[in-house]
Amino acid sequence: MESYRRNFRAFLAFFTPSFAWLGLFFFVPLGIIWLYSFGETEGLTKIRLTWTLENYKRLLEPEIISLFWRSVWLSVISTAICIVISYPIAMVIATAKAKWKPWLLLVIILPFWTNLLIRTYALLNILGTRGRLNDLLHWLWSAGDRALSMIGLGDYHLLGERFVPVKFLGEPAGVMIGLVYVYLPFAVLPIYASLERLDRSYLEASLDLGASQWRTFRQILLPLSSGGINTAMVITFIPMLGSFLIPDLLGRGQVDMIANVIERQFKSGNDWPFGSALSLFLLYITFILLALQSFHAMRQRKREEARG
Amino acid sequence: MNKSESPIISVKGVTKRFGSFTALQDISLDIRPGEIFALLGPSGCGKSTLLRIIAGLETATEGTVAIDGQDMTGIPANKRPVNMVFQSYAVFPHMSVADNVAYGLKLERRPAAEIREKVAEALAQVHLSDFAHRKPDQLSGGQRQRVALARALVKRPKVLLLDEPLSALDAKLRDAMRLELVKLQESVGVSFVIVTHDQSEALAMADRIAVLKDGVLRQLDSPAALYKRPVDRFVADFIGSINMFAVTGRRAEGGDAARLETAELGAIAVPAAHLPAAGKGALTLAVRPERVKVGAKAQKEAQGEGGLVSVAGRLGDVAFQGNSSIVEVLLEGGGSLSALVSEAEADHLMQAESGSPITAWWALDDMLILPENATAA
Amino acid sequence: MARERRAPAGPFDYSRKLSLRLVFIIGAIFLYAPIVVLVIFSFNDSRRGGNVIWKGFTTKYYEKAFNNDALVEAFINSLAIAFISTLIAVILGALTAVVLWRFRFPLKPVFEGMVSLPIVIPEICMGVSLAVFFSSFGLYVPRDMPFPLNLTNIIIAHITFSFPFAAMVIRTRLNSFNREMEEAAKDLGATEFQVFRDILLPHMKPGLVAGALLAFTLSLDDFVITFFTSGPNTVTFPIKVYSMVRFSVTPEINAASTILILITLLVTFLAMRFQSFEEPRQ
Numbered sequence: 001m002e003s004y005r006r007n008f009r010a011f012l013a014f015f016t017p018s019f020a021w022l023g024l025f026f027f028v029p030l031g032i033i034w035l036y037s038f039g040e041t042e043g044l045t046k047i048r049l050t051w052t053l054e055n056y057k058r059l060l061e062p063e064i065i066s067l068f069w070r071s072v073w074l075s076v077i078s079t080a081i082c083i084v085i086s087y088p089i090a091m092v093i094a095t096a097k098a099k100w101k102p103w104l105l106l107v108i109i110l111p112f113w114t115n116l117l118i119r120t121y122a123l124l125n126i127l128g129t130r131g132r133l134n135d136l137l138h139w140l141w142s143a144g145d146r147a148l149s150m151i152g153l154g155d156y157h158l159l160g161e162r163f164v165p166v167k168f169l170g171e172p173a174g175v176m177i178g179l180v181y182v183y184l185p186f187a188v189l190p191i192y193a194s195l196e197r198l199d200r201s202y203l204e205a206s207l208d209l210g211a212s213q214w215r216t217f218r219q220i221l222l223p224l225s226s227g228g229i230n231t232a233m234v235i236t237f238i239p240m241l242g243s244f245l246i247p248d249l250l251g252r253g254q255v256d257m258i259a260n261v262i263e264r265q266f267k268s269g270n271d272w273p274f275g276s277a278l279s280l281f282l283l284y285i286t287f288i289l290l291a292l293q294s295f296h297a298m299r300q301r302k303r304e305e306a307r308g
Numbered sequence: 309m310n311k312s313e314s315p316i317i318s319v320k321g322v323t324k325r326f327g328s329f330t331a332l333q334d335i336s337l338d339i340r341p342g343e344i345f346a347l348l349g350p351s352g353c354g355k356s357t358l359l360r361i362i363a364g365l366e367t368a369t370e371g372t373v374a375i376d377g378q379d380m381t382g383i384p385a386n387k388r389p390v391n392m393v394f395q396s397y398a399v400f401p402h403m404s405v406a407d408n409v410a411y412g413l414k415l416e417r418r419p420a421a422e423i424r425e426k427v428a429e430a431l432a433q434v435h436l437s438d439f440a441h442r443k444p445d446q447l448s449g450g451q452r453q454r455v456a457l458a459r460a461l462v463k464r465p466k467v468l469l470l471d472e473p474l475s476a477l478d479a480k481l482r483d484a485m486r487l488e489l490v491k492l493q494e495s496v497g498v499s500f501v502i503v504t505h506d507q508s509e510a511l512a513m514a515d516r517i518a519v520l521k522d523g524v525l526r527q528l529d530s531p532a533a534l535y536k537r538p539v540d541r542f543v544a545d546f547i548g549s550i551n552m553f554a555v556t557g558r559r560a561e562g563g564d565a566a567r568l569e570t571a572e573l574g575a576i577a578v579p580a581a582h583l584p585a586a587g588k589g590a591l592t593l594a595v596r597p598e599r600v601k602v603g604a605k606a607q608k609e610a611q612g613e614g615g616l617v618s619v620a621g622r623l624g625d626v627a628f629q630g631n632s633s634i635v636e637v638l639l640e641g642g643g644s645l646s647a648l649v650s651e652a653e654a655d656h657l658m659q660a661e662s663g664s665p666i667t668a669w670w671a672l673d674d675m676l677i678l679p680e681n682a683t684a685a
Numbered sequence: 686m687a688r689e690r691r692a693p694a695g696p697f698d699y700s701r702k703l704s705l706r707l708v709f710i711i712g713a714i715f716l717y718a719p720i721v722v723l724v725i726f727s728f729n730d731s732r733r734g735g736n737v738i739w740k741g742f743t744t745k746y747y748e749k750a751f752n753n754d755a756l757v758e759a760f761i762n763s764l765a766i767a768f769i770s771t772l773i774a775v776i777l778g779a780l781t782a783v784v785l786w787r788f789r790f791p792l793k794p795v796f797e798g799m800v801s802l803p804i805v806i807p808e809i810c811m812g813v814s815l816a817v818f819f820s821s822f823g824l825y826v827p828r829d830m831p832f833p834l835n836l837t838n839i840i841i842a843h844i845t846f847s848f849p850f851a852a853m854v855i856r857t858r859l860n861s862f863n864r865e866m867e868e869a870a871k872d873l874g875a876t877e878f879q880v881f882r883d884i885l886l887p888h889m890k891p892g893l894v895a896g897a898l899l900a901f902t903l904s905l906d907d908f909v910i911t912f913f914t915s916g917p918n919t920v921t922f923p924i925k926v927y928s929m930v931r932f933s934v935t936p937e938i939n940a941a942s943t944i945l946i947l948i949t950l951l952v953t954f955l956a957m958r959f960q961s962f963e964e965p966r967q
Contacts, residue, residue: 001787004789007877015790017776018777018778018781019796022799025842026803026845029814029815029817032821036817088704088705088708092705095697095699095700095701096700100700108712110950113902113949113952115905115908115949118926121926122720122722125723125726126718126722181716199396200697201394203697204365205456206411207364207365207385209391210386210387210415239808242807244808244809262809263809276817279813279814282807283806283810290805385696
């Protein structure tokens with residue numbers, strides 16, 4: 001690497017365009033909503049910068065707090081489900097034969113390349129009370145009912161008198177299914193990467209020293225892949241927390257998350273200052289999470305470097 | 309057979325196939341209590357696979373492994389009374405040195421006080437008492453290896469398995485560690501099985517060596533026997549350095565002699581008793597450099613009984629090696645051979661001009677007649 | 686047994702454990718089933734949407750989608766935006782990647798952080814801030830601008846979020862560049878510019894293509910940021926589909942979605958072909 005001074009013109013030629021672009025179309029816009037978050041609406045379209053803290057105070061209204069709370073727990077649970085499902089998936093890919101690995105990875109990544117809107121819409125079709133998922137549940141119910149009848153318990157209707165379709169749309173469950181569905185590939189990749197890097201002889205050493213498979217998993221594999229799990233948690237949690245389309249389409253206005261309320265401030269509610277304050281709040285949460293994650297990753301990297 | 313003679317590990321007819329590739333072919337060998345046993349061979353010969361089969365980390369396609377008389381078939385690695393030092397050491401990076409050593413004991417649910425005591429004892433044995441609370445990333449490669457040793461030995465295994473234990477260390481440390489491993493083995497008394505590709509390492513440390521090539525056991529013997537009486541061309545070439553001459557023709561002579569022809573040495577008459585009994589493929593004549601004498605004229609030494617082989621050539625390079633030198637003799641029939649000569653002899657030879665005529669000779673008894681492969685049917 | 690006996694699974698061959706395989710298979714079904722159902726029902730001969738009952742095979746909804754002028758226009762808009770924004774994003778991304786790879790300069794980590802911000806911040810924040818920026822500075826392009834200039838706002842937005850991705854991909858590729866090649870070229874008499882053109886650029890090519898394909902799919906895929914920066918006359922395909930979904934669910938949407946899925950598959954396929962084509966040469 002060379003010093004920028006040695007060839008200053010070349011440096012400027014490479015540096016200026018992207019710096020200017022980012023400044024103008026990324027940081028200036030963020031700066032504006034930062035200013036707006038201290039402003040007040042005047043009339044229909046005018047906003048006056050009064051340095052009021054009113055917009056931030058409104059974040060403490062019970063409605064908004066419960067909105068945050070809902071967004072956070074929906075994202076936390078969905079992240080947890082994602083990790084639990086993606087860990088075994090990543091294990092399978094990481095230990096598959098070399099010629100299979102790229103294909104197994106492709107199976108998981110391909111949906112991620114498919115349009116988010118289309119995937120959400122596809123889910124919308126499935127999750128309806130008369131959709132395929134309820135068909136499947138109905139079939140399972142009938143099979144279970146028949147099985148119970150066969151062993152002579154049919155008269156008790158243990159599974160209910162008849163099948164009642166489960167309502168997913170407009171319910172937290174539907175939104176969570178959507179979040180897991182969309183962000184699952186995000187979680188698999190970092191876990192896969194950390195398992196792939198892991199030296200298998202750690203596991204063999206544990207087994208050799210007398211540990212069972214389960215013990216080895218808990219005491220060696222899990223701690224040694226914690227970096228991948230952390231990354232997976234952060235990169236699924238952040239977009240989940242800020243997701244708009246999934247709660248919009250699958251929540252049907254009943255299960256709003258932060259982004260839905262932000263959108264309303266700008267599109268129909270016309271309260272830009274409050275919308276700006278909400279956006280910045282979301283941004284700050286993101287920054288805190290990223291800082292924690294990079295701090296953790298840095299410590300991990302230092303340790304690995306020292307290990308040589 | 310008395311108790312101490314019965315093998316601690318008995319490998320019988322072990323074959324391992326990966327798909328269509330045969331990594332090990334019908335290996336049978338016994339490891340005696342209290343010995344250092346080396347599995348030696350070039351990379352890819354299957355020696356590590358055999359070690360891993362003994363440890364239970366791989367399953368043999370055919371054959372059995374018994375440890376202390378007990379058949380290990382179907383018994384997983386975590387239930388076997390052997391422990392392993394891995395090539396990469398595999399010291400758990402998220403545990404301290406003491407926790408690493410204690411790991412195996414904790415799994416046995418030993419009382420805490422006993423664990424503490426045994427860990428301290430094991431760390432003292434490998435001179436790491438002061439490092440108990442360090443994390444592995446604060447240790448050098450050699451120290452990490454000691455942790456791996458302590459961690460395995462603290463379990464009091466019946467056999468300690470070491471996979472290329474010295475390959476990750478630098479040259480100087482490697483020599484010191486050889487000695488230390490031998491001393492450690494003497495003090496703990498359990499058998500060590502060492503996998504290595506380095507013949508000098510095996511010769512220096514092991515009581516017995518099994519030489520493997522392409523999954524086949526070529527020879528199992530003591531280091532001295534391997535060096536002096538290699539069974540075939542591969543073993544002779546792999547262990548120490550040796551001059552070799554391919555036999556191009558073979559004719560039975562009258563009586564108990566055979567005439568072997570080589571491009572370099574011409575025809576040589578040898579007693580039929582010297583010819584290898586088993587094996588297949590072309591024969592090779594071989595002689596160790598330290599058995600080769602050089603001078604202006606062949607001289608029969610008093611103790612040589614079975615005649616001499618002498619060959620004329622010209623003096624080539626002389627490579628200084630400290631207390632001895634390697635002399636290259638360019639043979640008239642083509643090719644060359646090397647002779648190991650003393651310092652004084654070398655000084656004398658240096659006075660002659662390069663290319664001046666010279667004779668090399670050795671006792672017929674010192675010459676080996678080797679088949680290509682002694683184990684092939 | 687005639688069949689070749691398979692080697693028994695080792696203790697850590699997780700990929701051969703039935704229970705783990707089952708999780709993988711169920712995960713894959715979970716990921717693909719909704720899309721497969723969507724594609725199947727795009728051929729459903731039913732006027733009602735919602736994909737409830739199968740009424741027979743038809744391709745008429747594809748015909749309908751192709752004859753829906755608004756949908757076709759949205760589709761063309763999306764493609765135009767993707768092409769133009771990809772072109773500029775790759776150039777900006779390549780410049781950024783070279784700066785970060787080649788130079789040491791003060792506050793470099795800060796610049797690195799700045800470049801990666803658009804990747805990590807929530808889309809809604811970026812969408813909102815760009816919308817506010819365009820409107821408060823009066824930068825919304827007038828409605829009567831000719832195509833594709835009328836799409837300028839969306840294109841700017843797309844470049845902003847996609848060029849950091851392209852920069853990341855290109856930089857990874859640059860890391861594998863052997864610096865001695867550059868020195869060798871200079872030693873043989875190449876100027877700074879000739880080194881860039883003859884040595885560095887050819888090495889970067891696979892990274893440029895990979896970055897371009899990524900930027901292209903990101904642009905085609907984007908809904909949230911476009912949602913905030915598009916006007917009533919500049920509708921993209923996802924925006925159009927969104928408004929159709931909100932209005933009513935019809936098989937026509939399934940047909941249109943299937944077409945977009947096919948395009949995505951094609952781009953992914955190209956990306957993979959290109960990579961496997963390039964890799965053996967490295």
